[in-house]
Amino acid sequence: MDAAEMKKQFANQIRSGESVDDRFVVSEKFLARKKDGNPFLTLAFSDKTGVVKGVAWDDAENLARTVAIGDIVHVTGVANQYRETIQIIVKSMAAVPRDTVEPSDFIASTRRNTDQMMERLMKVADTIKTPHLKALLAAFWEDDDFVRQFKTAPAAKKMHHAYIGGLLEHTLSLALLADRVAEHYGGIDRDMLIAGAILHDIGKTRELEYENRIDYSMAGRLMSHIVIGIEMIEKKIAAMNHFPPVPALLLKHMVISHHGSRELGSPEPPKTLESVLLNYLDEIDAKINGIREFMASHEPGAEWTSYHKLLERFFYKGT
Amino acid sequence: MDAAEMKKQFANQIRSGESVDDRFVVSEKFLARKKDGNPFLTLAFSDKTGVVKGVAWDDAENLARTVAIGDIVHVTGVANQYRETIQIIVKSMAAVPRDTVEPSDFIASTRRNTDQMMERLMKVADTIKTPHLKALLAAFWEDDDFVRQFKTAPAAKKMHHAYIGGLLEHTLSLALLADRVAEHYGGIDRDMLIAGAILHDIGKTRELEYENRIDYSMAGRLMSHIVIGIEMIEKKIAAMNHFPPVPALLLKHMVISHHGSRELGSPEPPKTLESVLLNYLDEIDAKINGIREFMASHEPGAEWTSYHKLLERFFYKGT
Amino acid sequence: MDAAEMKKQFANQIRSGESVDDRFVVSEKFLARKKDGNPFLTLAFSDKTGVVKGVAWDDAENLARTVAIGDIVHVTGVANQYRETIQIIVKSMAAVPRDTVEPSDFIASTRRNTDQMMERLMKVADTIKTPHLKALLAAFWEDDDFVRQFKTAPAAKKMHHAYIGGLLEHTLSLALLADRVAEHYGGIDRDMLIAGAILHDIGKTRELEYENRIDYSMAGRLMSHIVIGIEMIEKKIAAMNHFPPVPALLLKHMVISHHGSRELGSPEPPKTLESVLLNYLDEIDAKINGIREFMASHEPGAEWTSYHKLLERFFYKGT
Amino acid sequence: MDAAEMKKQFANQIRSGESVDDRFVVSEKFLARKKDGNPFLTLAFSDKTGVVKGVAWDDAENLARTVAIGDIVHVTGVANQYRETIQIIVKSMAAVPRDTVEPSDFIASTRRNTDQMMERLMKVADTIKTPHLKALLAAFWEDDDFVRQFKTAPAAKKMHHAYIGGLLEHTLSLALLADRVAEHYGGIDRDMLIAGAILHDIGKTRELEYENRIDYSMAGRLMSHIVIGIEMIEKKIAAMNHFPPVPALLLKHMVISHHGSRELGSPEPPKTLESVLLNYLDEIDAKINGIREFMASHEPGAEWTSYHKLLERFFYKGT
Amino acid sequence: MDAAEMKKQFANQIRSGESVDDRFVVSEKFLARKKDGNPFLTLAFSDKTGVVKGVAWDDAENLARTVAIGDIVHVTGVANQYRETIQIIVKSMAAVPRDTVEPSDFIASTRRNTDQMMERLMKVADTIKTPHLKALLAAFWEDDDFVRQFKTAPAAKKMHHAYIGGLLEHTLSLALLADRVAEHYGGIDRDMLIAGAILHDIGKTRELEYENRIDYSMAGRLMSHIVIGIEMIEKKIAAMNHFPPVPALLLKHMVISHHGSRELGSPEPPKTLESVLLNYLDEIDAKINGIREFMASHEPGAEWTSYHKLLERFFYKGT
Amino acid sequence: MDAAEMKKQFANQIRSGESVDDRFVVSEKFLARKKDGNPFLTLAFSDKTGVVKGVAWDDAENLARTVAIGDIVHVTGVANQYRETIQIIVKSMAAVPRDTVEPSDFIASTRRNTDQMMERLMKVADTIKTPHLKALLAAFWEDDDFVRQFKTAPAAKKMHHAYIGGLLEHTLSLALLADRVAEHYGGIDRDMLIAGAILHDIGKTRELEYENRIDYSMAGRLMSHIVIGIEMIEKKIAAMNHFPPVPALLLKHMVISHHGSRELGSPEPPKTLESVLLNYLDEIDAKINGIREFMASHEPGAEWTSYHKLLERFFYKGT
16 A cells, blocks of 8 residues: 555546546446437546546547446546536546555545444444344354445445444444443343344445445345345344244344334334334434534534535534 | 034124124233223124124133134123223133134135136246246245235235235236236336236235234234345245346345335335336226225215225215 | 322223212313203313213303312213213212312322432432533522422323323433433533433423313413423523523523424424434433333233324334 | 294204104215115214214115105104214104205304395405406306305305305405405506405305205316316306406416415416415415304303314414 | 528537537527616527527617517527526527428427327227217317327426427327226226326317427416316317216316326316226326436446436436 | 715626626635645625625635624635636635625615604504503514614515515514404404514514624524514513513414414414414515515516426516
8 A cells, every 4th residue: 555646636626627637436437429429428536525527528438348337547637617517528547456546535434443343343242141132143243244344334325424434333333322221211122222223234234335435236226225134134043043033023123113214214113112212323323423524524613514405404513 | 614603793783782692803802900900801803894892891811811812702792882982791702613613704805716816827927938037936836835825815904905815816916917018118027027016015925914804913013014025035036046136136126116105115116117117006906906895885876985084085986 | 188088980981871979170161052042061071090071961050150170079970972982961060179189099190209300300400510501400499489390290291201290200311311322422512411401391381281180271382382491491591690692592492492393393403413412312202201101001911002093003012 | 934844953962862853954875785685774964063874774775765865854763872973763764845944954054144245245346447357257247047056155065164155255255355455565466366356266156065965066076166167267258259368367377276286276376476365365264264163163261262173273262 | 391401509518618600499588687777688598408598798678579489599609607507698699480490409309100199099099989988089189270289299398208299199108008907907987098098188288388399388387287178178078069967077087187186286186996097007107208218318338327306216227 | 875985796797707806795704624734715705686605725814814704895806617606716805894885785675764664663553552562562662772673684584575674674564464454354353463463573683694694693593583582572571560461472472373383483383363364464475575576586578487496386477
């Protein structure tokens, strides 16, 4: 990585008239055809700061063949303004090896140490006493492919924890929050709550693609992370042979219902105390993280953030 | 069955003051406690015409132990009116063997021949040419447990095809309707559409309980028939070893999206032409069946039905 | 209280044909007129178990004058069924002194010790370090009228903590929950969060009437507990003379926004981290309490509750 | 009318056990079949106070033939309670001539003088100066069938002005209100506003049936009063030959858009100042009339009404 | 048409800095006034590829007089970027005769043969056996003005079949689809269904303007195609003299209710089996056509479309 | 004011490439940091015609210190296009004294005379006869700070009466409209209606900032004008000592409920005849004013306005 060249141009700062000569991720690629029948290539280039459009008028078919969505490419060209947006008129574009770049230039990452977070999460999991739940989590931890993806995946494309390691960061925060709240109310099955918190979003390891850029995968668009997560849990449970059926249903119900209502994507609403609680705690963790990220994207000095379009309000952040 | 005694009293016709002496299914059972500490038993009794409440003041704990929800019991007692409803004051209640009753007295059944419907559906399935889809359906047909449940299950607790054999009747009707429409539009993958039509509701075989009465099962309430159906398909696909991954996703997407929107219980909306079409055809078949059943429940002579509470309108049925 | 006669008939257990001879709270009273011009009196009688309708055909105008809504009266008469409901045909009805009855027969109360809860809440308040917030809470604690009402008021007419002492029970639970969560996230003003949790619902001391029965007061119907609460806080703040203006706005915002959205009655949605968090924690405490009360109203033995009409689902409570 | 016998039993006051021997309107009639194959007749009887159910066990087919929905019949029988409702067990039932009854016993009427109201409305219409609008209204006034229906029709089945003459009463009130408001704002075409106010609901003369009882007509259910009204106006305009096309569109738009939005039944929302204003004034007149009727149905003495289910609140009416 | 000059510049491809010298349709025209009091003219120019803004600083009042919305004009000038959009600074602009241009350059057309489609539709209409429905359709076919408009009109401004001939294409597809489905269910009045399918959207011939460009007409905006269609049918029915009243209501109901609900613009929801079915089939035909057009606007190679803003999802189109 | 320099450049007319040299209000100011660590300043400049963005690359920290949001500054620089918007590259920027500018250049004002409007409103208030209501209004008129703010405040940031003096203009119009309507219906407390109309929006004097530009104040965002208004009224009532409690509740209810429903920001819906009426009249005055302003922003000549995004329709304004 020492040899990795530093990136100097970033997607959200390129201005009209500027020469472009740097590396970007290809995040969209459509081959189109002009009225005179000649092909051209419309593109989008991304890095950790955002996305910038591009167009290649010459050699379009050849370029379309040689670069793929997700590739890191070296682009030269000139930026100009077209309609509502900046667009790079591409002169040349060629894929570069991944080991010649600094990955964190292209996709944002958690600021926290993923190994430490993983270790911390496993410790929380170790406090679970119910044998079959403990065994199920152990089965996930022993699955190296899973652990690698789980430590890398973001928790979302936008909105909250939308960065490499975000899924683990969100999961750990939620598990610790559940741990704080579990004993406030009597009658809560603490082990079920903690296990649900740890497993609720594991489908996101396959719902999203997060090699170089974050986007939905084909499986994500067609199945949703909830259904993918159920398949992952069911597969591990089937391999265990001895997981009792009622707790299996109750655990899967935690995953199925964790969005809280059908409108929000859960085929069934929460019907147990543990799933009702998990839904609220998950919403707290997502919203507080999202709002804090939004506040942090504003420099100190102003008391109010700009308007948050999705949440439809200004936030007061103090000075 | 010859020996089966004919049922004479039906749930929706019992009137205040009437003596009760007949068989019913126990569909609800709660042990409660009076102010003076003595237990009593609240019950619900059902048959093919509906449900009637019941209460046992004496010997409550013993009765609670000896009958289970779903049992067919012989009840004696007197009906009276309590608040908004008729209620049987139970004098005696005892389970009777299932072979001493006529099952169709207790739960409504399709008026059509299920063997013939099954045969017809298999013929439609046979017109599918894509090898892996054909093989998947064959795997279901060869699964005797599945076929038995699939021929018996209702399609719903209320609203449409809510009777024994209703799932098969609805599935066959939908598959034939899909067959009529498939070639109207170019670019439709007919085999995918037909396979999706046949498999879209198979999760209902486990979402509902339909032994003696129709109700949601524990798995149904906690998981929904959509997620159950995905588990059933995934299990068959996993056993096939060679099912190609993209068609597997597309087929599962048909099941996942067949309610059309998150509000209606689909975690993802339809994103392929075939799934868009399946969603509409399913809605047509459910609505037309439901409205026709509703019209048929009114005697000839009146042009209009009574008010349909769920669909919020009167229907014109002509004379 | 020793002399208080035990109540034997309860509103939710009176059956058609039964003689009535016991005390109830008058919770509704309308003087109406028959076609022949003679007046009659429609009534509702309540106790801790619910409400039963009543009608007095004779001496209606006199009775209307001598009893008031909220009075405890001794009623004699006969219960019969009228349309969808049980109704007492009143023969006699006369107010009885409050000290001849056991108040807890007429209105449900918290099962917990209110003095201990109050003491515990004051201890939580004592952990607040910000001087003006600490002083404001002290001002409330020194207001004997307020403390008396605060220890007695229910938190709602229905749904959750709908019993004498329910407001205090809910407030204490919320303050303790806030205490558990406050330090999970950095950047939260713990003192503001705790103060907001303690004061968020104080308007309910005047929104509801809870002498003998729970109902909305005139001020509650016309102003809502949120606006009443703001008036109460503003009055205390004005008397303090030195409460800094920005924290005053931020604290009042906690109260104004604690329902989370306009649809749910908050004129402004939460715009600070603390108010976002308070809104979720309040919802958790209300929902978990409500669902647990609902589960507890079912006898052990059944795994599922009956259908919860407002939350539109069955709940799994286990055995 | 002198000979008309006074009605003594009214639908909303019949109690269980009472003998029935009086005249009612037949408002529903369904021939059904018992399990043993014998027919019975379910009925509903109405008068100005409401509706009561009925059933005839004997001679059902004959009775079904000899009475029609809308007939006034003399009924004898006994009232009892069946499930949630009072029901007359019919012994005999025979149609009586309309001139032997007092019509106002069967269907409520405006308390105001319809001739005077009609005269007053025509005077308002006379203040319109635009020739084609004046001529169009004249064409309606000269249509005797229309005037007769317009003076008799109710404005609704429920909710507001739901009585004979209610349409005229509502129309007059709205026209006078429009007159008061028309000149408050500059740029309003007063003549268009007044003409729209007068004609906005004329389709209700055919949307509803109001001979003996108020119910939707077949045309009303299938077409809505908005579309019926457009047909009525278009027919008159076509007969005039010289009505200019743009004002014709603008006037019809007043009728089409007067419910304010698609959700409320207007195919297009108001797009002119006059139609925006008409929509609000119509809503004021309907709501104020409806709430005042609701308040008036409560005896003096209580400050608050009972709960208004549709408007979802209690109203404060003062003492 | 031989002499028609080929258009070379298209609205969606004009870039900043480019000289403009070609023909466009004037689709918007507003005369505005600068701070110094001088007038200027803001314009929009359209062709089959879309719309581009324009502004004329000089000679504005004269230009405003000499060109009308809907004219085809020859424009010269320079394109530049203004705020979020490309804008032509107009140097000269003059109307050109319609026969010197190729109409299909300015407004998109169906790719199918309208005469053949019309013939096919008439054949479907011929299969109707009910005399009055057959006669009504014949009355439309004999109305040359109607047929000419019906063969030309688009089915919408956007979304589906939004091109010349689109109404006929949609109507034919729907009628053939109805034909396939009509006999799948018993109890459907096939003739009513087919007649409804053919007539459901005829109001669009007047709801839209489609001379040179597609936009709503004044009648369309003020009345909606549903009400216009009813007027057209009612006029033909009135001229027939013998059309029976009940079928007339039922047929008009097909048109009135074909959007399915008030929210979507139907004053009454479908209340007959035929209208329920028509509503779904209409929605299938519109959606499938719209999605296929959207898929087809993407070049082969990519599996997924771009994001569909109105339907709020990506579509999988395969490769 | 004579010496005030005329403003020549206006925010909504600055074009790319233009030199900027004029006065504007600073309406946004955020200090940001480039990748290389150097600070820059993003700005927004407003005047009565709208808002234009700005950026200062040099001397950013110094500029950030010396100008405040709300200052009028003299700006020099060059305008260019950046992404979707025009942006001034600031060369210099310095605050100018308020008395060297013409205030009406920076913020739009009512076209009517505020002194005359105030006088007129006080006359309407004088027609109130109920002593405590009359006295309460007098208390407001005697509060010079209040009157000054009340005569200056706008009624909104956007949509309707969004200009200096707009609150008074709207309040006067509403009071006069209420006066016209009050006597149309019997049973309306005219004094309560008029008093409510006058006071309903007084919280807007503090909800908005309107020195040089219109924006929400901190109190406005955190409390809403409804709650602020209640605090203002309660303070005056408390100072009067003798205001009777029930009318105080009813008056405050007019303010609390005047948006008509929770969704629209009223914590309680209208529950008195007067508050129901006030809500509709307020909506009429806001909508009619808003639509007329929108129509007036279009030059004569075109019959239709452009599309109104919030009201989702085109309006017909005639020629």
